[in-house]
Amino acid sequence: MKTKIIHYLVIVGFIWACSSDSPNDDNIPDAQGFTIEISGDINKTISGTTAFFSTSVSKDSFDRDLYTLVVSINDTNGDQVNIGITQLESIGSGNYSIAFEIEPPYNGFVNYSENPNDGEPIFGPTGGNITLNTVSSNKVTGSINVQCQIPGQSTTVTVKGAFNALSGS
Numbered sequence: 001m002k003t004k005i006i007h008y009l010v011i012v013g014f015i016w017a018c019s020s021d022s023p024n025d026d027n028i029p030d031a032q033g034f035t036i037e038i039s040g041d042i043n044k045t046i047s048g049t050t051a052f053f054s055t056s057v058s059k060d061s062f063d064r065d066l067y068t069l070v071v072s073i074n075d076t077n078g079d080q081v082n083i084g085i086t087q088l089e090s091i092g093s094g095n096y097s098i099a100f101e102i103e104p105p106y107n108g109f110v111n112y113s114e115n116p117n118d119g120e121p122i123f124g125p126t127g128g129n130i131t132l133n134t135v136s137s138n139k140v141t142g143s144i145n146v147q148c149q150i151p152g153q154s155t156t157v158t159v160k161g162a163f164n165a166l167s168g169s
Helices: 002-019
Strands: 033-040 044-048 050-059 065-074 081-085 092-095 099-101 105-114 122-136 139-149 156-167
Touching: 044 065, 065 105, 065 139, 065 156, 081 122, 105 139, 122 156
Parallel strands: 050 156
Antiparallel strands: 033 044, 033 156, 050 065, 065 081, 081 105, 092 122, 099 105, 105 122, 122 139, 139 156
16 A cells, blocks of 8 residues: 555656646746757857846827837857847746737847848848746846748748846846
8 A cells, every 4th residue: 555655646746747847938038048959051059158138118109108028149159149028018937929019019120130230131020929937126037939031032031949047137
């Protein structure tokens, strides 16, 4: 009987441990940093520790509060990923699609450039999503899976990865 109880407890513990894994982890770094895979017309992985975020509140033309969160990711070779969300409500954890809507105001945005300082073209978003797992006053963690294209060209990439950004202020 003791053996059955022990087996039962081991099985329940194993199931509980597996079920507590978050399906949205996407390998988010424990410390400040990022790992982003660029695939499609460009195939590379960029990673590093330079990941910062900022937040702001401004007024729109109807005197409503617009909440904005921006994450800036830069690697040592000049590759840059910018993530932005603007909406009428405070930005918290959740899934945000790539979109630009005027009413109600909402913007989910990601762009990628291999080296904007050298005049390289910037890939703008055409679809996908931004997932924020943690949003606090000093840290934002999350992941992106966004399709991007150079405006007016057929050159496309998928920008997919995870980040742990600290407050830039």
